[in-house]
Amino acid sequence: MSLPIIILALAGLFFGIVLSIGAKVFHVHVDERIKQLEAVLPSANCGACGFAGCAAFADGLVRGTAKANGCLPGGAEVAHKVAQLLGVDADHLEEMVAAVHCKGGDNEATIRAKYDGIHDCHGAVLISNGSKECQYGCLGLSSCVAVCEFDAIHINANGIAEVDPEKCTGCTACVASCPRFLIDMMPKSQKIFLGCNTKDRGAKVKKYCSVGCTGCTLCVKAASHPDSIKMVNNLPVLSFTTGENFLTSAYKCPSDCFVDTVVARPKAHINVKCTGCGDCVPVCPVPNTITGIIGGRHTINKDTCIGCGLCLPVCEPSAIALWGSLGYTDRERRTTGRFEIT
Amino acid sequence: METFMSLLQISIGAIFIQNFILSRFLGLCPFMGVSKKLSTATGMGIAVIFVMTVASMFTWAINHFILEAYNVLYLQTIVFILVIASLVQMVEMILHKYSPVLYESLGVYLPLITTNCAILGVAMINTGINPYSGSPFTFVESVVNGTMSGVGFLLALILMAGIREKIELADIPKPLEGLPIAFITAGLMAVAFLGFSGMQLR
Numbered sequence: 001m002s003l004p005i006i007i008l009a010l011a012g013l014f015f016g017i018v019l020s021i022g023a024k025v026f027h028v029h030v031d032e033r034i035k036q037l038e039a040v041l042p043s044a045n046c047g048a049c050g051f052a053g054c055a056a057f058a059d060g061l062v063r064g065t066a067k068a069n070g071c072l073p074g075g076a077e078v079a080h081k082v083a084q085l086l087g088v089d090a091d092h093l094e095e096m097v098a099a100v101h102c103k104g105g106d107n108e109a110t111i112r113a114k115y116d117g118i119h120d121c122h123g124a125v126l127i128s129n130g131s132k133e134c135q136y137g138c139l140g141l142s143s144c145v146a147v148c149e150f151d152a153i154h155i156n157a158n159g160i161a162e163v164d165p166e167k168c169t170g171c172t173a174c175v176a177s178c179p180r181f182l183i184d185m186m187p188k189s190q191k192i193f194l195g196c197n198t199k200d201r202g203a204k205v206k207k208y209c210s211v212g213c214t215g216c217t218l219c220v221k222a223a224s225h226p227d228s229i230k231m232v233n234n235l236p237v238l239s240f241t242t243g244e245n246f247l248t249s250a251y252k253c254p255s256d257c258f259v260d261t262v263v264a265r266p267k268a269h270i271n272v273k274c275t276g277c278g279d280c281v282p283v284c285p286v287p288n289t290i291t292g293i294i295g296g297r298h299t300i301n302k303d304t305c306i307g308c309g310l311c312l313p314v315c316e317p318s319a320i321a322l323w324g325s326l327g328y329t330d331r332e333r334r335t336t337g338r339f340e341i342t
Numbered sequence: 343m344e345t346f347m348s349l350l351q352i353s354i355g356a357i358f359i360q361n362f363i364l365s366r367f368l369g370l371c372p373f374m375g376v377s378k379k380l381s382t383a384t385g386m387g388i389a390v391i392f393v394m395t396v397a398s399m400f401t402w403a404i405n406h407f408i409l410e411a412y413n414v415l416y417l418q419t420i421v422f423i424l425v426i427a428s429l430v431q432m433v434e435m436i437l438h439k440y441s442p443v444l445y446e447s448l449g450v451y452l453p454l455i456t457t458n459c460a461i462l463g464v465a466m467i468n469t470g471i472n473p474y475s476g477s478p479f480t481f482v483e484s485v486v487n488g489t490m491s492g493v494g495f496l497l498a499l500i501l502m503a504g505i506r507e508k509i510e511l512a513d514i515p516k517p518l519e520g521l522p523i524a525f526i527t528a529g530l531m532a533v534a535f536l537g538f539s540g541m542q543l544r
Contacts, residue, residue, distance in 0.1 A: 004414045011408075011421055015428035022432050026439040 031062045033085055040081045041071055046149060048072040048171040061086060073150075073169045096170040096185040098153065098163045102138035103195035103259055104209040105158030109134050115141075125179040133208035136197040138182055144174035165261055192246040195259035199233045213257045219249035222285065224310065247308035248285045265307035266322040268300050273319035280311040280320065349486050351474040354541075356490035362460050363498040364528075364535040369460030373499060374524060376451070383503035387496030389451040391489060394464050396433065397426050398488025401465035402481055415469075422465045430456045464491045501531065 037058035045053035049070040051060050060066030061082060068088050069079040076095050115131035117123050121143035124130045130139050140159040152167035153174055163174075165188060175183045182197050194213070198205050202214030215234035223229045228244035229236045238246060247265070250258035270280075276295040284290045289305050292298030300320075312320050360366060363373050369390075376386045401422050409415050434452050437445040445452075455461060468484035471477065479487065505527055514523055 003412060004417050007408065007412060007414060008417060008420065011404075011424055015424060019428055019431055022435050026435040028438050 033062050034058045036085055037061055037082060040078060040085065042074050042078065044073055046073055046171070048169070048173070072171045075169065095188040097165045097168040097188045098170070098172070098174050098183050099186045099193045099259070100138060100144075100153075100161045100163060101182050101184070101194055101197045102136075102160055103158075103257070104132075104134060104137050104211050105140070105156070105160040107158060108210045109137055109212075110208040115139075120146075122179045134198060134200075134205075134212065136180060136182075136199060137209065138180070143179065144177045144183060147173045147177040149173065187240050190240050190246075191262045192250050192258055192260050194236060194238055194257055196255075196257040197235070199235055201234060211256050214255055216254060218252045218254060219246075219258075222248040222252040224248065245308065247306055248310065251285055251306045251308070267302045267305040267307055268309070268311055268320050269302075269323045270298050270300055270315075271319050271321070272297065273317045274298055275317055275319075277316060279314045279316065283310045283314050285310065345482075348472075348475055349483065352472070352483055352487050353490040353493075355474065356487055357494040357497060358535070358538040359541055361494045361498055361535050361538075362463065362491050363495060364532045365539070366463065367532075368463040369458050369495060370528075372451075372454065372458060373502060373528070374521065377499055377502040377506055377524070380500065380503045380507060383499040384496070386451045386454075387492070387499045389455055390458070390460065390495045391492030393426075393430060393433070393452070393455045393461055394488040394492040394495075395485060396429060397461050397465055398468055398484050399481075400425055400429055402468050402479070402484040405465075405469050406481075418466065418469060419462070422462055426461050426465065427456050460491070460495060464488050467491075498531070502528065505531075 034055075038055055041054040041058060043054050047053065049057045049060075049066060049072065051057040051066060051070075054071075057066055057070065061068065061070075068083040068086055069076075071078050071082065074082075110133040111131055112133045113128075113131045115124050115127070117127060119141050121130075121139045121141040124139050124141055129135055132139065138160045140155050140161065142155055142161075144153050144161050145155060149171065150167050150169050152164045152169070153161055154164070156162040161183075163183075170185060170188075172185060175185065177183075180197070186193055196209075196211065196213040198209070198212050200212075202216065205212035205214050213235055215231065215236075217231055217236070219236050220229045220231060223244050223246070225242040225244040228239050228242040228246075229249060230239070231237070236249075246258065247260075250260060270290075274292075274297040276292060276297060278292070278294050278298070280298065281290050281292075285308060286304050286306060289301045290298055290311065291301070307322060309322060312322070356362075362368050363370065372386055372390075376382050404421065404425060405415075405418065409417060409421065430452060434445070437452070464487065468479050468487055470479070472479045472483055502524075506524060509523055509527065518526070
């Protein structure tokens with residue numbers, strides 16, 4: 001009776017000993033940082049980093065073939081932890097989101113033909129370059145929506161792809177999916193981008209799109225930081241490194257080409273410290289928004305103020321402040337529409 | 343010549359007539375799980391061939407020299423699981439040390455195979471009677487049986503992966519998309535493999 005128990009116990013003991021000896025003999029040194037890195041990474045195995053999952057990415061980090069900010073869904077938080085573990089600098093890591101550079105939907109852009117093929121932008125482009133008169137605009141056939149793993153890009157009611165910056169993780173999957181190269185990445189901290197991609201000349205653009213860029217260069221002149229907007233191929237190119245907020249440029253654009261992801265901007269307000277010097281009046285880009293007599297307290301028209309903040313630095317007694325940005329998240333300001341100042 | 347014929351009989355039988363997946367219905371989990379892509383299916387199949395061959399060698403020896411000798415054949419299942427699990431662990435460690443390339447390419451499939459019922463199945467079949475000769479499996483016969491069962495496994499997996507890659511692109515009714523159509527396909531393939539039953543090599 002005891003024989004089978006002894007055999008089984010001996011077999012178990014034998015294999016256990018063999019395995020433990022084997023583990024010592026065939027030990028392969030694995031960098032312990034790989035384990036630590038794996039714990040930090042989100043374990044989503046999404047592959048956005050270009051590696052076959054988080055474990056492979058951690059391996060790449062240790063070998064030096066992957067970048068510390070390579071994990072896109074993890075964002076800045078994970079990048080900082082990774083950088084800490086690897087002992088590298090993570091200062092320049094900025095969160096990016098996708099932006100669709102077109103706002104000429106069904107109401108604005110001229111349609112030259114009816115597209116009746118498969119629901120895919122690439123298919124539409126193959127058939128004499130799509131149904132729109134504009135050869136640069138968004139076709140609205142959901143090729144980018146299909147590749148988004150995070151439900152962050154949708155075709156809006158106007159028939160144009162629109163990115164939800166809250167959901168966008170910056171994985172760049174949609175960038176490659178657009179046959180018209182309309183999507184690119186911009187810093188998440190920036191809220192305004194150019195919603196047009198046409199390289200045609202102004203007169204031609206006017207014929208097919210009411211929100212198309214005519215290349216008038218008014219936005220370039222309106223930018224307060226030099227070099228923040230440059231004209232390339234009849235199209236302003238925005239540089240997000242100068243600290244410019246592009247609010248004035250967006251306001252000055254006669255075709256309303258710019259897209260502001262914040263629906264309700266804070267408004268400037270002048271308090272009782274105002275000495276009535278009038279320095280703020282000439283810097284305001286919106287006519288008749290700051291009014292008042294020299295020597296008396298000036299007022300700002302809250303309906304027309306665009307919240308650009310240009311009047312703040314010129315005010316000697318610091319009587320001007322932007323109201324309405326406190327206590328509200330970005331998302332609330334985007335969705336509540338008209339902002340109530342209380 | 344006679345040995346060769348008997349080994350050929352065992353091979354044909356293991357690959358086609360008694361195919362592990364499509365006739366014996368063993369190892370269905372990896373059959374469904376890793377047959378989505380041809381490349382992973384091939385990797386899994388080769389890993390199975392490898393483990394089946396090594397497991398056949400060891401389990402035959404243990405069965406013959408220990409279990410039969412002490413007349414405790416009822417311990418087969420538990421001892422075989424013990425042997426296979428330790429064996430796979432050991433093989434994994436050796437591969438990691440001496441052949442990192444092979445270790446990388448087999449990847450996750452090697453530990454996955456540990457609990458694959460097809461491996462235990464081939465070990466159990468090797469303890470029985472060789473249906474072609476009517477006598478118990480010899481050592482060589484059992485190793486050939488193990489290898490060729492693995493080849494049959496690989497064949498079924500590659501066929502399935504090839505079909506599933508095509509199905510991915512086909513227009514399928516919504517409720518049948520994914521696994522349901524794969525099960526239907528597997529059933530039809532099993533019916534097709536039934537055609538081999540009764541085949542005899544003389």
